[in-house]
Amino acid sequence: MEYDSHSHMKVMFLLEDPVFDADVSTASIDMEDVTEGLGYESLEYIVTIGAIATVGGTIEARCQESDDDSVWTDCAANTDSGEDLTLGGEALTVEAGNGLVIPIGAQNAAYRLGSISKKRYQRLSLTEETAVSAGQITVIALLGHSRTGPVPDQSS
Numbered sequence: 001m002e003y004d005s006h007s008h009m010k011v012m013f014l015l016e017d018p019v020f021d022a023d024v025s026t027a028s029i030d031m032e033d034v035t036e037g038l039g040y041e042s043l044e045y046i047v048t049i050g051a052i053a054t055v056g057g058t059i060e061a062r063c064q065e066s067d068d069d070s071v072w073t074d075c076a077a078n079t080d081s082g083e084d085l086t087l088g089g090e091a092l093t094v095e096a097g098n099g100l101v102i103p104i105g106a107q108n109a110a111y112r113l114g115s116i117s118k119k120r121y122q123r124l125s126l127t128e129e130t131a132v133s134a135g136q137i138t139v140i141a142l143l144g145h146s147r148t149g150p151v152p153d154q155s156s
Contacts, residue, residue: 007150015139025125027043050136060127061130065119075117
């Protein structure tokens with residue numbers, strides 16, 4: 001058994017929206033991953049912001065959870081509401097419900113948001129809080145701490 005991070009991590013491409021101008025949720029993630037016979041203990045979302053027609057506005061990224069992949073609720077907050085964080089050089093505000101308000105102050109920025117949920121299914125909900133004009137957005141999930149390993153090689 002390998003003890004490095006690479007052997008116990010899976011990368012999932014969840015969303016690529018070349019013209020983000022409305023609310024959207026990513027594909028759901030099955031933390032049990034029954035197709036590969038693996039399960040994962042941790043989840044980190046990577047949100048990237050690309051070219052934006054009009055700089056300004058905010059996007060709220062909120063972790064959601066489900067027992068059955070059909071009824072979704074917001075995850076419990078992992079820090080106090082209103083606490084300021086700095087990720088990727090931007091000041092972020094933690095909202096109740098394990099969400100971050102991402103200010104769109106610059107193009108080509110990357111942010112990360114960890115989930116503390118223990119539910120089987122998880123996803124990220126993106127809500128346009130204030131005007132974001134035709135922004136590119138991508139969401140990638142890093143599933144870590146596989147219960148069995150090593151994780152098979154991935155092509156995507």
